[in-house]
Amino acid sequence: MDVNTISKKERGVLLILMVGVFLGFLNQTLMNTALPQVMADFKISTALGQWMTNGYMLVNGIMVPLTAFLIQRLKTRTLYLSALLVFAIGTLISGFAPTYFTLILGRMVQAAGAGIFGPLMNVVVMNIFAANRRGEAMGIIGLALNFAPTIGPTLSGFIVSNHSWRWLFWGIAPFIFLDLILAFFLLKNIGTQKFLRxxxxxxxxxxxxxxxxxxxxxxxxxxxxxxxxxxxxxxxxxxxxxxxxxxxxxxxNPLLNFNVFKYHNFTITTIINVVLMCALYGGALMLPLYMQTVRGESALISGLVLLPGALITAILSPISGKWYDQFGARRLAPIGLGIVVLGTIILANLQLNSPLWLPALGQLIRQLGLVMVTMPIQTEAFNSLPINMVPDGSAVYTTIRQVAASFGTAALITAYGLTSASVKAGHTQVSADLNGIHVAFWIATGLVILALLLTSLLRNRQDFVDDRHVHGETE
The missing domain is CATH 1.10.287 (Helix Hairpins)
Structure with a gap:
């Protein structure tokens, strides 16, 4: 089916699902800049405070493997309404939480619902759109997947600078319930229900x-x-x-079908994604550390420095999808990764007295490259699979991405901490922290270069179509 023949019903399905995906991914980073205010309100330590984000990511990661079963076993409408309702309940629990542990519980309930949104969206897109137009569709979806987490710190910085952190939940609750109402009346089922054990x-x-x-x-x-x-x-x-x-x-009756790794381009894009996520999620924490810990800027200023990168992501995500349909990931990803390397090198050379436009420029260039890589390689991964294996491929790909992101965050923060501690003697704390940030960004640069080299292993489109035929699978 060509994208130009998509019915109003199917367009409505995409729009409704996209709202849920946007809100779910927004919540991954929305609480980062609110941490100091939450810590002060509940009188907790930084280590305990990190569980606002860690608890969300933990439950989200656990839920993803289960989605391959749920997507095939339940109807689209039933699954999405259930997930959205769970997400809404978690948001209300968090917004009205009387204790910190209630807040963590609310965040985990949120994550249980949000973990379904992304994989479900991937499967719906792959069912509705023809292979030669999926890049355009995934590019539009990338507007939610990529823009939401990048705008999260900016939005959070603005809200917590003027209002209570509770407005981070109260503010999005009406949008969740609006999407729930629209889904109840307008959402239709996509694909075929399978009665799996x-x-x-x-x-x-x-x-x-x-x-x-x-x-x-x-x-x-x-x-x-x-x-x-x-x-x-x-x-x-x-x-x-x-x-x-x-x-x-x-x-x-496996929960996940690991035969997805028999398909060459799926395997290679998954490995590239692992390396890239290790670099990106850890690196994403370094810039706020530089802005707030080293330079002493406010959360709002830190968020504004990230804003140009978020905006370029929003503008170019749909366009990058069209580029993928035209050129493919094998040609597009190396260019994007080269741009990411340039942006990361700029961030690795930031100094205490660097003008504010320089970190903003480095982040903008970094996001410009990322928007040319992340959704194209994800689309390439799913395009290389037969349609009946996409639910498994989506769950496997997303699960591995979660683990890689967690590892990358821990590894780069460790590199930052060890470097900062080793150079502290004879240096101010600010100077030691700056050295740690430099090392973390240089490690991230090396990882992106490795991802760039791995793109040479991708096959042309006709090759992975032939790959499906070798395994007796057709679209």
Whole structure:
């Protein structure tokens, strides 16, 4: 089916799902700049405060493998309404939370609903659009996936500078309920419902394995890798996740179909995504640290420095999708990654007295490159699969991205902390922190260069179409 023949029903489905995706991804970063205010209100430590974001990411990551089953077992309308209702309940719990632990509970309930939005959207797009127009559709979706987390700190900085942090929840609640009402009356089902058997052991193993990995990486954020709360959970996570993969590859009714890795371009784009997420999520924390810890700027100023990059993401996301349809990821991704390298090098050379336009420029260039990479390689990954395997591919791709992002964040913050501690003697704390930020950005630069080199392994489109035929699969 060509995009030009998309019916009003299907366009309505995309719009309704896109609102949920935007709000879900917005919540991943919305609380970052609100942390000091929340800590003051509830009188908690920074380590405990980080669980506003870590708890959200943890539950979100655990939910994603389950979505492959839910997307195929439940109708589109039933699944989305349920997820949106859970997301709304979590938002209200968070907004009215009388204690910090109630706030964390609300964030985790939010994440349980939001974890379904992205994979469901991917599957709907792949079912509605023909292969040669999916880039354009995914580019539009990228407006929500990429713009929401980048605008989150700016929006949060503005709100917490003028109002209570609770408005971060109260402000989005009306939009959630509006989308819920629209979905109830207008959302139709896409795709074919399959009556799959529930793999309870798979859910248990994936929850324990991925949960332990994500929890371990979250605890490693302060650099204490020798702590049992870090290495202990990482060892358990690796062992149980390995057992999960073994169980899934031998089960009659697997939760996830790991045969997606038989398809060359899916495997390569997933590896590129892993390397890129390690660089990006850790690097994303460095710029606010530079602005607020090193320079002593306000959360609002820090958010405004990020704003140009967020805006370029919003403007170019739909355009990058059209570029993907025209040129493919094999030609587009290396250019984008080269631009990301340039932007990251600018950020790696920031000094205490650098003019404010310089970090803004570095972040803008970085986002310009990213918008040419992230959605195109994701679209390439799903395009390389037969349509019946897209739910599994989407869940696998998103799950691995979550783990890579958590690892990258922990690793770069550790590099930052160790460098800062090692140069502290004879230096001011500000100078030591600046050196740590430099090292973290240079590591991120190296990772992006590695991702750039990996793009040479991507095959042409006809090659991965032939790859599907080799495995007896057709679109």
């Amino acid at each position: 529930f793999n309870f052991l798979g859910v248990l193993l994936s929850s324990v394995g991925l949960g332990s990995l994500l929890y371990g990486f979250s605890n490693a954020g302060d650099g204490q890798w020798t702590s049992p709360n870090v290495w202990g959970f990482l060892v358990v996570g690796l062992l149980v996740t390995t057992l999960f993969v073994y169980q899934q590859t031998h089960a009659k």
